[in-house]
Amino acid sequence: MWFYHPRRVDGRVVKDYLGCGQAAQLAADLIAEARDGRAAINQARKAEQDRLDHLDGAVDQLDRACAMMAQATLTAGGLTDARRRRRGTAAAAGADR
Numbered sequence: 001m002w003f004y005h006p007r008r009v010d011g012r013v014v015k016d017y018l019g020c021g022q023a024a025q026l027a028a029d030l031i032a033e034a035r036d037g038r039a040a041i042n043q044a045r046k047a048e049q050d051r052l053d054h055l056d057g058a059v060d061q062l063d064r065a066c067a068m069m070a071q072a073t074l075t076a077g078g079l080t081d082a083r084r085r086r087r088g089t090a091a092a093a094g095a096d097r
Helices: 022-076 088-096
Strands: 004-007 012-019
Touching: 004 022, 012 022
Parallel strands: none
Antiparallel strands: 004 012
C-alpha cells in the first residue's frame, strides 16, 4: 500500500508521500481514525439537530394554541380589535358628542 495524502496549509495544497512502509501504514491508520471520529461527531450533531427540530415543532404548536386561546378569551370578554377596545364603546362615545 502506498501512502499519499493531500492537505491544505495556509490555503495551499501540501502533499505528503510516505511510500509503503510501516510509517505509511501508521499515518494511514491515524488519518482513518481521525476521519471516523469526525464522522461520529457529525452524526451526533445531526441527531441533536433533529431532536431540537422536533422540539421546535412542538413549541410552535403550543404557541399557536396559546395565541388562539388568548384571542378566544379576549373575544369572549367583548374585546374586538388590536387596541383591546370593547365592542361598541368607541362608537357609542363618538356618537354621543
